[in-house]
Amino acid sequence: MDKNTVKTFRFGVLTSKGHAEVHEMKLPKLGEHQILIKQLACNICTADYGQWLGLREHQGYPMAGGHEGAGVILETGAKVVELLPGDFVAISNNYCGECEHCRKGEESQCVIRSSYDLHEGGYKGRMGFAEYQVRNATAVMKMNPELSPGEAAFLEPLAxxxxxxxxxxxxxxxxxxxxxxxxxxxxxxxxxxxxxxxxxxxxxxxxxxxxxxxxxxxxxxxxxxxxxxxxxxxxxxxxxxxxxxxxxxxxxxxxxxxxxxxxxxxxxxxxxxxxxxxxxxxxxxxxxxxxxxxxTYLGDTKDFLEAARLLNQRVVDVRPLIEASYPLEDIQKAFEEAARPGNYRVSVMLHESGREEGTCSK
Ligand SMILES: [Zn+2]
Ligand SMILES: [Zn+2]
CATH class of the missing domain: 3.40.50.720 (NAD(P)-binding Rossmann-like Domain)
Structure with missing residues (x-):
């Protein structure tokens, strides 16, 4: 049912302190340099559940957060060079590639970085708790298909x-x-x-x-x-x-x-x-x-490459750091669990069926 037929997608949103909901919106058109990702897992970061707890209200609402994600590529734009449908990827930085920072390898300081976190409907955030995502082909890293989606989603924090x-x-x-x-x-x-x-x-x-x-x-x-x-x-x-x-x-x-x-x-x-x-x-x-x-804060492309290497070779083993997983429908429960003191990461699973259609082109 996936390819080309995806018109809308559901995603998790914080609407106020202590309230996480599932909303739906139209999928943006796929650009030439973009990819359509079927998201499989997105882990709840401290920045996410901190806001749910009311400790990071300055981040604003409605917050469609989640930036620790992984999934499978369903479709690639006409000018995408290296990535293919079926590739298993994790989310990295959005950056323009043109500004002085990007040219110096300081992608985390890209001058238009914050513009990527504003969406139609006034939603803020990286929209990680989403069933599908259209992203720039430069904003993902290929991951070892032997990792679970929840493990691959550690790319960003490890970077x-x-x-x-x-x-x-x-x-x-x-x-x-x-x-x-x-x-x-x-x-x-x-x-x-x-x-x-x-x-x-x-x-x-x-x-x-x-x-x-x-x-x-x-x-x-x-x-x-x-x-x-x-x-x-x-x-x-x-x-x-x-x-x-x-x-x-x-x-x-x-x-x-x-x-x-x-x-x-x-x-x-x-x-x-x-x-x-x-x-x-x-x-x-x-x-x-x-x-x-x-x-220190954030990571640049070279840090994401290093993190991908560490995860893909299981030099860093994140399996003990996954506390629990919840389907998107239960996003409120997922936040409750993530915010419990002493808990490790909680994964929000965006599709019930896992990644059978997308299992990778090894
Ligand atoms: Zn994070
Ligand atoms: Zn830039």
């Missing part, structure tokens, strides 16, 4: 981790502490391990400690021991070369500074929280200890 790890300049000699074993903490931890570095994860919640240990990490139970002392012990008194703060909290920032080696430690601020946490670190400390405090 953001790849971006941050690049900024942190992780080397195989480093010991890197990751504060927080939530979805982003464990994506970061796995990507850092893939660089050859030693990784120490700190976490308070029992469930997340178990998940991190099952992934083979050295884990500090921050509820039972002082993570600063433990990291010092585990590193012969030195401290960590770098720390990734994957929890948005003043306490986590303070801990991160204390966990770092005395001189030249690097700290990556990965998480946001609302209201915004305090930095919690004295500027004298930053000066005398020659600390580097780095921020």
């Amino acid at each position: 953001t981790a790849a971006k941050g790890i690049g900024k942190l300049r992780v080397s195989p000699q480093d010991t890197v502490a990751v504060i927080g074993a939530g979805t982003m903490g464990l994506l970061n931890a796995q990507a850092v391990r893939a660089c050859g570095a030693r990784v120490i994860v700190t976490e308070m919640m029992e469930k997340k400690i178990k998940t991190a240990k099952a992934m083979g990490f050295e884990v500090i139970d921050a509820g039972a021991a002082d993570p600063v002392e433990r990291v010092k012990q585990m590193t012969g008194g030195r401290g960590a070369d770098a720390v990734i703060v994957a929890v948005g909290a003043t306490k986590a920032n303070e801990q991160a500074a204390a966990i770092l080696k005395h001189f030249d430690g690097r700290m990556l601020m990965f998480a946001a929280a609302y209201p915004a946490p305090e930095l919690g670190i004295s500027s004298n400390d930053i000066h005398y200890r020659r600390m580097e405090i780095l921020g």
